[in-house]
Amino acid sequence: MVSVLSGRGCLVINVLGEHMQRKIWAAAMAASLLLVAACGDERAADSTTAPTAAAPETTVGADTTAAADTTVAADTTVAAVEGTITVPDDYPTIQAAVDAAAPGDLILVKPGTYNEAVNVTTDGITIRGLDRNEVILDGKLELDNGIRILGAKGVAVENMTAMNYTRNGFFWTGVDGFRGSYLTSYRTGDYGVYVFDSMNGDLEHIYAAGSPDAGVYIGECFPCNSVIDDTVSEHNGLGYSGTNSGGNLLIVNSTFRFNRAGVVPNSGSYELCYPERQTTIVGNTVYSNNQADTPAIDVAILAMGNGILSAGGVLNDIERNLVYDHDKSGIGLVPFLEEDPNDSVPLPEEWGTTCEDSKSKTPVDPGAGILWDSMQNRVIGNVLSDNRAADLLVASAGTDVSTLGNCFSGNTHTTTAPNNLETLAPCDATGSGDWKDGEYNVAAWLGEATTRPPSVDYKVAVIPALEPQVNMPDAATAPVRPATGPKTIDLESIVVPSKPV
Amino acid sequence: MFGSRTVAVALMATVLAVSGCAGGGSNRDTGAGEMKAHTDATSLGQPDRPIAGPQGATPQFLVECLHSHTASDDPIVYPGRPGQSHLHEFFGNTEVDAFATVGSLTNGGTTCDQPLDKAAYWAPALLRGGAVLKPVKSTAYYRPGEGVPPASVQPFPVGLVMIAGNSGATGEQPLSIVAWGCGAGIERAVLPPECAEGRDLRLLVTFPDCWDGSNLDSHDHHAHVAYSARGVCPKGFAVSIPQLQFSVEYPVWGSTDGLVLASGGLTTGHADFMNGWDQAKLTSEVELCLHREVVCGVASGRKTG
Secondary structure, rough: OOHHHHHHHHHHHHHHHHHHHHHHHHHHHHHHHHHHHHHOOHHHHHHHHHOOOOOOOOOOOOHHHHHHHOOOOOOOOOOOOEEEEEEEOOOOOOHHHHHOOOOOEEEOOEEEEEEOOOOEOOOOEEEEEEEOOOEEEEEOOOOOOOEEEEOOOOEEEEEEEEEEEEEEEEEOOOOOEEEEEEEEEEEEEEOOEEEEEEEEEEEEEEEEOOOOOOOEEEEEEOHHHOOOOOOOOEOOOOEEEEOEEOEEEEEEEOOEEEOEEEEEEEEEOOOOOOEEEEEEOOEEEOOOOOOOOOOOHHHHHHOOOOOOEOOOOEOOOOOOOEEEEOOEEEEEOOOOEEEEOOOOOOOOHHHOHHHHHHOOOOOOOOOOOOOOOOOOOOOOOOOEEEEOOOOEEEEEOOOOHOOOOOOOEEOOOOOOOOOHHHOOOOOOOOOOOOOOOOOOOOOHHHHHHOOOOOOOOOOOOOOOOOOOOOOOOOOOOOOOOOOOOOOOHHHHHHOOOOOOO | OOOHHHHHHHHHHHHHHHOOOOOOOOOOOOOOOOOOOHHHHHOOOOOOOOOOOOOOOOEEEEEEEEEEEOOOOOOOOOOOOOOOOOOEEEEOOOOOOOOOOOOOHHHHHHEOOOOEEEEEEEEOOEEEEEEEEOOOOOEEEEEEOOHHHHHHHHOOOOOEEEEEOOOOOOOOOOOEEEEEEEEOOOOOOEEEOOEOOOOOEEEOOOOOOEEEEOOOOOOOOOEEEEOOOOOOOOOOEEEEEOOOEEEEEEOOOEOOOEEEEEEOOOOOOEEEEEOOOOOOHHHHHHHHHHOOOOOOOOOOOOOOO
């Protein structure tokens, strides 16, 4: 209960805070620039004399003392504490600090621009920026990942910005235990925040924009035991993507807008741990995902114009979301056609197989294309409007959709495809009616996709200027919080968000 | 004692890998399993089986490179003799011609999404009715050879060049070395299959993953490297190196009528590699991704940069 209240509280604060912050921010920036111009920057001078070795050059930017006075930016003063490493004071680069850190250590990064691609292989460390908006990792469109965590358990990354990376802003792979908090990812070549083959973690207070794939992604895990909370993902190919993930995977209290497509979990045998199942999508604001000028992978172009789209997913719960203004569906349950599969579609009795166990199975070539149908999903209590193919949509490409076991109840909506979906397939009740009435031809999307605006190179795609994002409270003094598992979310108390103004 | 333990570990790893990863490599067009009589590639051995199946079971890093240029050059086989070779499609390093050397690669740019990979990759052009079918892109997968202990893999030495497959093959080559497929699918065939619309035809060439430890090249450009078998490198090739699988996507769907490789027929598939990686980056990717046994990337749905 408490965590949910605080989560929702946070959302409200964000909305108010952003409005106020813009004005204050401008003043702070001006003050900050003046200060630099007048006094120079002592740390920048220091960094030029530091040995650079093979490590990428680190430039330390504007001093934020002035900004800190305004309540916008964090207090960036650091007291020396055992187990705390400060960048650039103790080590000139984040990578050097990471290499020196032991499990349990906290790395505090002072404001500045760091042209680094940081790799983390030590368990249990926390890398924290002192000011989310002024600790900037910049890949300059040359470096691959801002921070990449490779098989290191329980690593937390907090309160910083990564931009201009050729792959991902923040990337966890092969880990048990992860947390990304108060992270901003901006203009990246694959994903914004990318979590692959990992479990037991949180992504919270994320802002991600300008990637051709997903702004936020959690894939190849079951059970994932993970949470995405209070995130904003916009101007990406996909707002959220998760291939073959699920199992206590919660996407809550977040906003997905102005992407080609919004929230798109999918199944596919091109990666392991299929199908996508048991993802819980509750209390999100999903709107205007028709954006034609983003970078986009092929799936994003195919899914364009949809709010929440299960592409071959099963057993998902989609409840109490606000979904509006889409050229296609608000909430769509559609098939994912895999013309060049790597395995046969698992039977429902195999859906409980853990990701770990499924890795030891030998794939069987089905000898032809396969169809992942969306099955047994529950769509309840969502509020939908102005979704121009249909507010609620279920379709297949050959399978009788009445047999797929999806259900729809208590949604505020105008249109469905087929017609009267809540009568045809109510949750926990027996349906009736004609499934052929208003059935939807989803296969037409394949043809339409070829006529849609092509991907715009992420390096040059026009995305909104980066606004200051909410800082982690007390970054300089907050104790280390272990990244060992998802936080508790009280789903029951989440209500449908109100429409943003 | 130590030796037998090493073998046991390697065997165990093999069993795990066999049960755990890449698919059985279907041979839809050839009848399953058996490797037909092959060419001189046999002297170098071959992988236990074709590398195929869902990504995510085997540690890997990969690089996607757009097409750079087309030329009748081959700086490995016909160095300094422009126009002597059959037509090749070049990827990665942008300045590769008949005069290119491993030393000159630092001068070029790269078409790869990893700017620190300035390696030169090339494969024969694919033609139909005399017209070159310009490739869509290429993907270079770097993995431990099947069953090879990942932590034993060493980066390619600076200056290594090698060729995989046989451009002069007069019969079928082992599917585990040269195969055709569609998109990201599991199918591996000796001849190009008919791919569904939107799923590009791929030529997949798997390079040797064992090195003799001293020669950066050899008279036939093959003899200094070899393939591991059951997780073990053959005698004389003690150094495990990443198993490079190079895949070229050609814009071909549906009928395969009239297709021919510039090297002749459709079973002369091969690929060439000159190590132009930033050596520090290559070393770090081998250590971070392969030694730590994680997936550092999967092939994307991107068609362009």
